[in-house]
Amino acid sequence: MTAARHPLEADLFLLLATLAAAAGWIFSKEALAGLPPLLFVGSRFLLAGVALAVFGWPQLRVLGRRGWRGALMVGALFALAMAFWISGLQHARHIGEGAFIASLGVVLVPLVGRLFFGERPPRMVWVSMPLALVGFACLSLEHGFRVEPGQWFFVAAAAVFAVLINLNGRVVHDVPALALSTVQVTTVGVLMLPLSAALETWPGAVQAPVLGWLLGSALFATTLRFFAQLHGQSLTTPSHAAVILMLEPMWTALAAAWWFGERMGALQFFGCTLIFSALVLSRWRVVRDVLRMLAGR
Structure with a gap:
């Protein structure tokens, strides 16, 4: 049975993946109330890695040395991105805003490809990049011209994610x-836990609600998210999947508004709108193809 015969199933699984990813922001922020950031992210990803390994063992058994080497290399880069991300979340005063800043990684992918791999980016990149920068400036100007630590960490995470996406494709x-x-x-967990032991003070006891948020982050926001995303991507084209996955920052902002009562000022909302517009424009060919496909159904 071909992927083309499962459009609705693919959309539902990809939508579930974006919702699980958005929930991960909320779960993680709650867990940080009782766990140091590196300990939390290391525990979360090690638990998720073990769960994924149970199902991925047949593939892991036949993975060659070259595959292991490449996967471990991008895993180490993923760990660096997650270290920046969790630091940004720890310092974040506005989670919805942070989600849009972190999504800048997609906008930066063509630029990283040009700088490090000599690729010629699409013309639309030169439109999306200024929009993204203006959007980020609007977020920084919400309380006067000041870039907060959490924003810097999210920008750093976005830059590393852009490099990671480029390497994943090569x-x-x-x-x-x-x-x-x-x-x-799994690499994130293996690298983060020793680093946490060296740099952080571990709590003597962890309250049950914090453990619940940790388990939710590992099993729902990571394990289930990856399963849903991989299954959804297997049922449709990469371009169609990319459009749906771009919804994550919107769901995150809505979840933060519901759970934490976050509200955006006019300048914040405008900045997030510009960043999301840049996100869409940076993938305009993909978006255009999907819209044409939907119009032809």
């Missing part, structure tokens, strides 16, 4: 998706 393009996800996620 270094590990022949590694099965589930095996790659398992190695990447």
Whole structure:
């Protein structure tokens, strides 16, 4: 049965993946109330890695040395991105805003490809980049011209994610998706926990609600998210999947507004709108193809 015969199933699984990712922001912020950031992210991803390994073991068993080397390399880069991300979340005063800043990684992908791999980016990149920068400036100007620490960490995470996406398409393009996800996620846990032990003071006891948020982050926002995303992507084209996955910052902002009562000022809302517009424009060919496909149904 071909992917084309499952458009609704693909959309539902990809939508579930974006919702799980958005929930991960809320779960993680709650867990940080009782766990140091590196300990939390290391525990979260090690638990998720073990869960993924149970299902990905057949692929892992036949993974060659080259595949392991590439997967571990991008896994280490993923760990760096997550270290920046969790630091940004720890300092974030507005989670919805942070989600839009972190999504800048997609906008930066063509620029990183040009700088490091000599690729010629699409013309639309030169429209999306200024929009993204103006959007970020609007977020920084909400309380006067001041870039907060959390915003810097999210920008750093976005930059590393842009490099990671480029490498994923080159270094590990022949590694099965589930095996790659398992190695990447597990690598984050393996690297973060020793670093946490060296730099952070671990709590003597962890309250049950915090453990619940940790388990939710590991099993729902990471394990289930990866399963849903991989399955959804297997049922449709990469371009169609990319459009749906771009919804994550919107769901995150809505979830933060519902759970934490966050509200955006006019300048914040305008800045997030510009960043989302840049996100769409940076993938305009993909968006255009999907819109044409939907119009032709």
